[in-house]
Amino acid sequence: MSSDLVARLRESKSSLSNDSDSLNQVADAIQLLEAKVERYENALEMIRDQTFEHSNSPRLIDQLWHFVRWTKSVARDALEATNTREKKGSGSNRK
Template sequence: MSNKLVTRLRNKDPVSQDDENVTKKEAANEIERLEEELDRLRGALEQIGDQAFEHTNSTRLTDQLWHFVRWAKSVAREALESSGSAQGVKGKNE
């Protein structure tokens, strides 16, 4: 959906009957597209969940996984902290 459409829908701006019909059609098309995307992603997750993990006793693999987990937590923490500080600055300026 276009940003203009989203803004109009959120603001509940008055629109003509023709615009309302177009807006409803665009919204319906976007909902249909999102439902198809959701179905595709659910199917992919089911396929991933059905895969057997064969290397459960590999020490090297376990070490690599823990390294990845620590790295992912660090990246997530930094992203949250930086977005939090950006939100704080934005909130103070408004």
């Protein structure tokens, strides 16, 4: 898309050399920006692919399962502690 614009800028020559130089500078700047954008897009794709690979790593999966087991254990302990407090509280109320 912008390569057409760059070609038109380079082809349109005016009688003043300053305008011609300005047009060439603009065309060069556009090409430089396009190259940078392409490089950044490629880098982002690599980062995205690496993130996906890391998200499927066995170590991460093991860590997640450990976290799930730990969370269940903490929840179980909290429920048991609540139940024992309720039993103690209801036993003293019966007296």
